[in-house]
Amino acid sequence: MAxxxxxQSLLEGAFPDATELSVVDRTGGGDHFQVTVASARFAGLxxxxxxxxxxxxxxxxxxxxxxxxxxxxxxxxx
Amino acid sequence: xxxxxxxxxxxxxxxxxxxxxxxxxNLVMCGNSQRALEALRALGAPVTTVxxxxxxxxxxxxxxxSGWPTIPQVFVGGELVGGADIVQELAESGELRQKLAxxxxxxxxxxxxxxxxxxxxxx
Numbered sequence: 559m560a561x562x563x564x565x566q567s568l569l570e571g572a573f574p575d576a577t578e579l580s581v582v583d584r585t586g587g588g589d590h591f592q593v594t595v596a597s598a599r600f601a602g603l604x605x606x607x608x609x610x611x612x613x614x615x616x617x618x619x620x621x622x623x624x625x626x627x628x629x630x631x632x633x634x635x636x
Numbered sequence: 637x638x639x640x641x642x643x644x645x646x647x648x649x650x651x652x653x654x655x656x657x658x659x660x661x662n663l664v665m666c667g668n669s670q671r672a673l674e675a676l677r678a679l680g681a682p683v684t685t686v687x688x689x690x691x692x693x694x695x696x697x698x699x700x701x702s703g704w705p706t707i708p709q710v711f712v713g714g715e716l717v718g719g720a721d722i723v724q725e726l727a728e729s730g731e732l733r734q735k736l737a738x739x740x741x742x743x744x745x746x747x748x749x750x751x752x753x754x755x756x757x758x759x
Contacts, residue, residue: 605722606704613705620705627668628706630721 561588561624565616572615573597577635589626596633608632641697643754644686648701651684651752652740654711656698660687660751668720672708675720675727680745681712681736686752694754713739 566581573579578596593612600608612630619625637645648654655672659665661683664673676683688695688707699705702716710717712735717723726732736744 605725606716606718609718609722610703617705627666629668630719 561619562591565591565593565619565625568615568619569593569595569612572611573599575599578633584627584629589624591625591627592629592631594631594633596635598635600632600634603634605632608634638697640693640754641701644694644698645701647684647686647752647754648711649714651711651750652713652744653681653683653736655683655685656688656694656707656709657685658687658689658707661685661749665689666707668706669708671720672710672723675723675732676710677747679727679733679736680747682740682744682746682748682750684750684752686754690753690755712736715739 562581562583569579569581573595576595576597578594580594582592584590584592595612599611609630609632612632613620616625653676655676657664657669657673659669661673664670673683688698695707698709702709704716704719706719708720710723717726717735723732726735
């Protein structure tokens with residue numbers, strides 16, 4: 559809940575152009591998340607580099623233990 | 637570089653497929669590690685696994701080397717392929733099989749599994 563909203567706003571800040579952006583709390587426990595981001599910024603990048611951009615945006619909650627498990631789905635916009 | 641960091645780097649460079657995971661193939665301690673292992677197994681990839689749980693320093697040094705913050709991490713031919721989501725996605729699209737064949741040769745699918753303890757004294 560609170561954690562999902564804070565991840566959502568971090569991602570919105572990092573991907574202001576996103577055409578799709580969602581954060582799902584997979585277990586309801588506030589620490590296992592599925593994030594989905596569609597952005598033109600991903601165009602031409604490898605999946606590794608696409609996921610790195612998401613990790614960069616979420617560096618703080620990843621480092622401080624807010625995120626116990628993260629699943630990422632990125633989409634370039636075609 | 638610390639000695640541990642050197643060991644990690646050598647393992648990544650030397651092993652055809654390296655999987656840094658939580659737990660071992662016999663006792664996987666995390667769903668994402670399980671997904672990465674299954675995707676590699678389904679393709680018959682030879683997998684060398686390293687359990688990062690015995691010492692938090694393994695994970696720290698690994699992430700410092702790879703620039704990848706989460707576990708699992710999969711390397712093929714010394715190159716970071718990604719975490720569980722990417723490995724699963726590439727397996728589904730057929731790109732993982734291609735990557736394995738490109739890096740290891742067409743007869744890569746030995747299905748061999750090996751567990752390496754990075755904390756054990758040097759051989």
